[in-house]
Amino acid sequence: MKIAVSDEILSGVEITPQEAVLDFAVGLYSEGKVTLGRAAEVAGLTQSAFLKELGKRHIPIHYGMDDLKSDIQVVREK
Numbered sequence: 001m002k003i004a005v006s007d008e009i010l011s012g013v014e015i016t017p018q019e020a021v022l023d024f025a026v027g028l029y030s031e032g033k034v035t036l037g038r039a040a041e042v043a044g045l046t047q048s049a050f051l052k053e054l055g056k057r058h059i060p061i062h063y064g065m066d067d068l069k070s071d072i073q074v075v076r077e078k
Contacts (some may be wrong), residue, residue, distance in 0.1 A: 018044070022053065030059050 005020075015023075022043045029039035029050075040050035054061060 025050070026053065026057060026059065029054070029062075032062065036061070 003024075022045075025034075025039045025043035028034045028042065029036060034042065036050065037047055040047045043050055043053070045053065051061065
């Protein structure tokens with residue numbers, strides 16, 4: 001998918017293309033439309049860097065009981 005926004009629409013908005021992509025990825029994640037891994041991929045960041053960005057923006061991480069159970073199972077298998 002390609003998204004095009006004309007310079008006229010963004011006139012006066014101080015944003016780089018990289019910042020716009022990051023904002024888009026954060027929005028997708030915060031709305032629950034993509035996973036953390038996919039959002040980080042869209043943003044062009046590692047998951048760790050994306051998590052830090054979420055923290056800066058005070059956006060909660062989606063981590064429920066099913067995630068916890070899965071993580072505990074992985075640890076037990078090692």
